[in-house]
Amino acid sequence: MAEYSAWQVLKNAVTGNAGWRPAWRKPEPKPSYDVVIVGGGGHGLATAYYLAANHGFTNVAVCEKGWLGSGNIGRNTTIVRSNYLLEGNTPFYEHSMKLWENLSHELNYNVMFSQRGIINLCHTPAQMDEAARRGNAMRLFGVDARMVMPDELAKRVPGLDLSQNARFPVLGGLEQPRAGTARHDAVAWGYARAADRRGVDILENCEVIGFLRDGDRVTGVKTTRGEIRARKVAVCVAGSTGRVMKLAGIDRLPIESHVLQAFVSESLKPMIDTVVTFGGGHLYISQSDKGGLVFGGDIDGYNSYAQRGNLPIVEDVMSEVVALFPAAAKVRLLRSWGGIMDMTMDGSPIITTGPLPGMYLNCGWCYGGFKATPASGWCFAHTIARNEPHPLSAAFTLDRFHRGHVIDEKGQGSFPWRH
Amino acid sequence: MIITCPHCGPRDLAEFSYFGDATATRPDPSSTDQDAWNAYVYDRENPAGEHREYWQHSGGCRGFVIVTRNTLTHEISDIRLASGTQARRKRK
Ligand SMILES: Cc1cc2nc3c(=O)[nH]c(=O)nc-3n(C[C@H](O)[C@H](O)[C@H](O)COP(=O)(O)OP(=O)(O)OC[C@H]3O[C@@H](n4cnc5c(N)ncnc54)[C@H](O)[C@@H]3O)c2cc1C
Ligand SMILES: [Zn+2]
Numbered sequence: 061m062a063e064y065s066a067w068q069v070l071k072n073a074v075t076g077n078a079g080w081r082p083a084w085r086k087p088e089p090k091p092s093y094d095v096v097i098v099g100g101g102g103h104g105l106a107t108a109y110y111l112a113a114n115h116g117f118t119n120v121a122v123c124e125k126g127w128l129g130s131g132n133i134g135r136n137t138t139i140v141r142s143n144y145l146l147e148g149n150t151p152f153y154e155h156s157m158k159l160w161e162n163l164s165h166e167l168n169y170n171v172m173f174s175q176r177g178i179i180n181l182c183h184t185p186a187q188m189d190e191a192a193r194r195g196n197a198m199r200l201f202g203v204d205a206r207m208v209m210p211d212e213l214a215k216r217v218p219g220l221d222l223s224q225n226a227r228f229p230v231l232g233g234l235e236q237p238r239a240g241t242a243r244h245d246a247v248a249w250g251y252a253r254a255a256d257r258r259g260v261d262i263l264e265n266c267e268v269i270g271f272l273r274d275g276d277r278v279t280g281v282k283t284t285r286g287e288i289r290a291r292k293v294a295v296c297v298a299g300s301t302g303r304v305m306k307l308a309g310i311d312r313l314p315i316e317s318h319v320l321q322a323f324v325s326e327s328l329k330p331m332i333d334t335v336v337t338f339g340g341g342h343l344y345i346s347q348s349d350k351g352g353l354v355f356g357g358d359i360d361g362y363n364s365y366a367q368r369g370n371l372p373i374v375e376d377v378m379s380e381v382v383a384l385f386p387a388a389a390k391v392r393l394l395r396s397w398g399g400i401m402d403m404t405m406d407g408s409p410i411i412t413t414g415p416l417p418g419m420y421l422n423c424g425w426c427y428g429g430f431k432a433t434p435a436s437g438w439c440f441a442h443t444i445a446r447n448e449p450h451p452l453s454a455a456f457t458l459d460r461f462h463r464g465h466v467i468d469e470k471g472q473g474s475f476p477w478r479h
Numbered sequence: 480m481i482i483t484c485p486h487c488g489p490r491d492l493a494e495f496s497y498f499g500d501a502t503a504t505r506p507d508p509s510s511t512d513q514d515a516w517n518a519y520v521y522d523r524e525n526p527a528g529e530h531r532e533y534w535q536h537s538g539g540c541r542g543f544v545i546v547t548r549n550t551l552t553h554e555i556s557d558i559r560l561a562s563g564t565q566a567r568r569k570r571k
Contacts, residue, residue: 302525312522316499317550362497363550365527370480370553372493405521461521462514474520475499 062168083249084128084256089263092289093121095444096281098268098304099297100124102133102244102430103422105251105262106437107296107444109167112258114438115445120260121290123283125267129248132298132429135399137322137356139335139344140431141178141239142203145194148455148467149408150201155452156435157203157238163434169250172243172349178335179208179217179235181384183228187339191234198236208233219331219385227383228340241335241346247433271308278308278418294420294444299365299400301423310415313423314405314461314474318359319398320427321369323377325391327351336384343380352394355381359403359427369398401427405474406466411440412458413447420444421458480553485560486540494538500524501531501545501561527551533561 062068063081072079095111097104100122111117124130140160142153164170182188188207195205209232210222222230252262263285272280272287280289297304299317328351335346345355357377360369374396382389404410404424409432412421422440425432439453449457455467466474480492500523506515530550535543543561548554 302523303527312518312524314521314523316523316525317527362548363500363525363530363532364553365551366553370492372491375493462517 064168064170083253084262086264087261089121089266089283089285089288090261091287092280093261094119094290095121095292095294096288096290097122097294097296098281099131099295099300100128100248100252100262100264101131101296101298102248102251102433103298103425103436103440104294104296105248105255106433107294107422107440108260108262108437109251109255109258110437110441111445112255112260115441117441117445118259120255121288122255122260122262123266123268123281123288124262124264125284127264128252128262129245132399132401132425133248133433134245135322135397136244136430137344137346137354138241138244138348138430139178139239139346140173140242141236141335142431143178143180143194143198143205143234143236143239144469145197146467146469149469150198150203152435152439152452152456153431154201154203155438156432159434159438160242160431161238163242163247163250167250167254169246169253170243171246171250173240174242174349175238175240176334176346177235177237178239178337179213179233180337181213181233181339182231183340184231188231191232195234204236204238206235206237208235216334217332217336219387220336221384221386228338233339235334239335241348242430244430247430251433251437268304269307273308276417278416291418292420292444293418294422294440296422296440298423298425298429299402301402301421303365305415305421308416308419314410314458315402315424316363317365317400318361318403319364319366319369320356320359320401321373321377321396321398322354322356323374323396324348324394325353325388326394328353328391331385331387338380338384341376341380341383343377343384345381345384353381353388353391359401360398365400367398367400369396401425401429403427405461406468407470407472408467409436409456410458411436411443411449411453411456413443413449415458480555482534482536482544482546482555483558484536484539484542484544485558486542487536490536490539494536495534496537498533498535498543501533529556 270282
């Protein structure tokens with residue numbers, strides 16, 4: 061029987077909660093593994109889980125320099141959606157959405173996936189046309205999408221400024237009803253626990269500080285807890301990709317590291333029960349189950365590993381919140397933070413074999429990688445197990461930049477700081 | 480972050496626009512070396528530490544400057560005018 065169930069909750073309630081096991085073990089590193097995954101964020105843990113669940117690889121270790129959830133998996137604004145336009149993207153993100161829909165069940169862990177919908181607002185006739193085109197493209201791929209008009213918006217999102225006096229009057233929007241949010245920490249914990257139960261060693265406080273090499277081939281990692289040999293080494297370190305790949309002698313990649321800030325307000329009564337994005341500026345906002353408004357905007361816009369942002373973006377994001385929801389002007393901010401992301405030159409991720417033999421690389425999630433966590437792990441596990449891309453992530457290989465097959469969803473060219 | 484423009488003096492970050500890595504050298508326009516163009520357009524060193532980068536004082540004199548900034552601390556160690564740097568580099 062599943063370890064977490066209503067019956068177990070009841071049973072433990074009357075037996076002093078003494079029957080619970082730790083969610084994952086704290087093993088000592090073994091001298092060698094079939095696969096070592098560098099980075100215990102959402103993507104690394106999902107990769108470990110699918111390596112075990114889909115491919116039978118159980119002699120696997122995940123090396124995490126800090127504690128699970130200390131990276132971007134625990135820092136994001138938790139939005140999950142598959143409202144993409146381009147061919148390489150849509151089937152991949154929709155596969156992710158389908159995995160999300162069954163994730164709590166699959167992991168026997170409540171990731172609090174909430175399909176509250178996402179509404180992208182439009183403020184010009186051109187934006188309305190673009191939204192309709194995107195919606196049609198989504199539906200051609202079997203993804204749900206519908207247009208919403210202001211009268212419906214007035215009912216659905218009561219605090220929204222729909223007046224003609226708004227700086228950017230709202231003409232309508234595109235909704236993906238199956239989109240929503242998930243509890244980000246729970247995603248890390250759920251994957252960690254499910255991978256651990258299948259034998260994967262999760263090694264926390266185990267920073268990779270170098271790579272073992274045999275000529276060109278990568279044969280393991282040097283860590284703060286000793287050397288670990290591996291047949292395959294998979295790097296999955298989100299915003300630290302540049303730094304970690306330098307340890308392997310890869311000096312240049314189509315990536316820049318940038319900071320993205322996020323914000324949470326004090327708790328309020330329910331006021332937004334969906335996710336709203338502001339097409340007049342760049343804002344995404346939802347309300348957490350605890351009542352806080354959770355929101356973010358643009359990246360700060362210049363290379364940074366500082367894991368904290370600067371004030372111009374704070375001001376920018378706050379002004380957008382107030383422009384959309386004038387009543388929010390009186391709400392106090394509870395906290396804000398920054399996360400470092402690797403921005404690729406086309407704004408799309410990299411899931412690839414190489415760049416060295418024995419190595420596999422998963423990175424470049426820009427600011428949209430949380431929603432991708434399940435599919436990223438699914439496809440990366442396939443890439444590692446089979447030494448070839450999964451059909452759903454075949455467009456994301458590293459050589460696309462040199463083949464000229466970039467996937468530029470925003471159509472903005474190679475200006476990562478503008479994505 | 481405060482950036483000291485050589486023309487205008489110390490000004491708030493909000494007055495500036497970022498234009499990226501200042502270390503990449505553009506291949507000769509007549510070059511047909513595809514690898515060189517790819518590397519110039521897409522590949523970045525992305526250092527955790529000192530980074531030479533272009534900024535424009537778009538809210539002030541509109542001049543371009545080359546800033547040397549630490550990407551871990553945002554500390555700025557050098558600022559100079561960008562004008563002529565490409566040309567100077569070519570003459571060498
Ligand atoms: C503020 C913010 C808001 C966001 N909002 C959204 C959103 O609403 N929706 C969405 O889809 N995406 C969002 N994202 C993006 C998303 O969070 C990331 O793309 C995604 O989480 C990255 O994958 P990850 O979970 O594996 O990364 P991480 O959790 O960062 O995992 C990488 C891990 O590698 C570890 N590591 C680094 N170096 C080493 C080393 N040398 N040795 C060992 N371990 C190492 C780190 O400690 C870290 O735990 C947001 C990001 C930020 C910062
Ligand atoms: Zn100036």
